[in-house]
Amino acid sequence: MAPRKPKPRNDRKSRTRQALLDAALKLVADNHSFGSLSLREVTREVGVVPAAFYRHFRDMEELGLELVEESFRNLRELLRTARAAPFPDERIVRQSVDVFLSAARENRLYFEFVGRERFGGTSLIRSAIQKEIRLIVSELATDLGRFAPPGRWTTEDLQMLAGLMVNAMVAVIEQYLDAGARPSAEAEIRKNAEKQLRLIVLGAMQWKSSGS
Amino acid sequence: MAPRKPKPRNDRKSRTRQALLDAALKLVADNHSFGSLSLREVTREVGVVPAAFYRHFRDMEELGLELVEESFRNLRELLRTARAAPFPDERIVRQSVDVFLSAARENRLYFEFVGRERFGGTSLIRSAIQKEIRLIVSELATDLGRFAPPGRWTTEDLQMLAGLMVNAMVAVIEQYLDAGARPSAEAEIRKNAEKQLRLIVLGAMQWKSSGS
């Protein structure tokens, strides 16, 4: 049987594709890991027949990789604006934590997806995510290099510092997401995050390069 | 048909149960996440009929929780021996990194399982893991309290410091596991880990409690 309701085929070119992505994202956040999410569940959520999936993606994996890209497109956009910043003193620490936490709040589903698949997913998806994160670390490292007294910081050490910072923030975000966004927990987590960053900055100011 | 080979039913009480656990562990490390691992795959790997599974576990989830417990039983044992240690100076940093990395090498499968399910798994398994990690952080915090000049460190701040350290080490271990244990990468990772810990210690020595 042909479809009875002509389904106005809205303005945009192909909304179903985006609907599939959104549905997958929602289902991953709701229930289980992406790996144990079936093609049929996704199409069912969208309200479309399973075969229609193949008009947009070859695979569930292809959809997953697309989700990774979407996630980091948002995040990188955000970091680019936040990167025009002064020397990392007290204020910048507080601001940075704010930026990350509010980003996590607004793009919760994307962050949850990335958090789940960072280590849990298929190896293709895993390495895609790792690559993106390494890129963020590198960008932060060159940024930090601008404020560092030249000579005291090797490129390697800057990477190390950036890695430490990013790891701390990632851990904070995952802690925040796991807390179900209870506002009471958020205040606690925010305070903790600021302290951790402050301590790292403190250590960095005392740092002397790898010798000894 | 009844089984032809009597299957000598070796010494121990019930080896099948452990075989199921081991098989699940191996399959998770090899292929996919625990969530997308079927009961039948596990029994097939052991060489036993699916229904036999129910003689030992009600669920796959129950088996998963058991795996979490096994994993941390090992790890906590290890940490208890390593905890009798002097003030965290240069040597102890190097030793700590060694302890963690060699633990990750020897118990690779367990670490891989925990890494995958920490955020990827069912919510029951997730929270079981988080609880264990929080416990480790707390134990480390009280340990650190012994070396801290009293008054300068509140309990809260000690928890913060311990959390930072554990996070860093967890990140290092996951990095190590992802590198497939290539020895060239291991040296790099080890050096990086030592630097990160050194920087944290440096920051801690400069720390003054939360007031600005």
Added chain:
DNA sequence: TCAGTTAGTGAACAAGTGTGCACATATTAG
């Protein structure tokens, strides 16, 4: 207007899944 392409349908398939049940065998207790 009319041909061509795109997006979605519905039915079918082989394969894999969790779970229940009656039965067979091993192991252990009395």
Added chain:
DNA sequence: CTAATATGTGCACACTTGTTCACTAACTGA
């Protein structure tokens, strides 16, 4: 030695899964 209890077998059931196929409806550009 015998009876009782774990432990494992075989088979069945109803479902869900991914993928294919010919089909039609809708949109597109000339």
